[in-house]
Amino acid sequence: ELKVEQNPLFLSMQEGKNYTIYCNYSTTSDRLYWYRQDPGKSLESLFVLLSNGAVKQEGRLMASLDTKARLSTLHITAAVHDLSATYFCAVDNTGANNLFFGTGTRLTVIP
């Protein structure tokens, strides 16, 4: 079974600081997605990474994918309070039409 691990599980950081969330997965896949979830809300799609070396940036967030290392990163630059949320990576189980979600990283940005 495909396993997806994120670390850290919890991240408390000060505004203005940089940090990286890591997503490791256990089987071959070249499709990975990042989602954001605010408390009590649904999941919002952030990034779609479809090939080795893919890099996407939106505002203070940048996501990358290394399919050979089976690793994706979500880098936060100069964090602001509005980024506080839970972030999930999800790996495409190619051919099976479903996603495997990581454990989630709960990010709290402290003023």
Add this chain to the structure above:
Amino acid sequence: DTEVTQTPKHLVMGMTNKKSLKCEQHMGHRAMYWYKQKAKKPPELMFVYSYEKLSINESVPSRFSPECPNSSLLNLHLHALQPEDSALYLCASSQGPTVYNEQFFGPGTRLTVL
């Protein structure tokens, strides 16, 4: 229209009740999904419909019964639920199995079973 809608937003039901959750999308997507999410956990896949046919059933108890009346609609029929079934139920859709699988999620139904 790039939205997945779900009704109701909140549902409280007793263990003997029968209720249904509804999901709708008008993006022309051919795959639709039901997930269950407990607090502080990732979504757990329950069912996948691909081209209106059930393609994945993740060993979900029979008290949950999915239905896909057409390519835009997805229902989840609930009967004789248990308190541990209380959770956020999320519907999602994607273009389908032959293209990349970015899923778009609805706002969810918060279910409480008394």
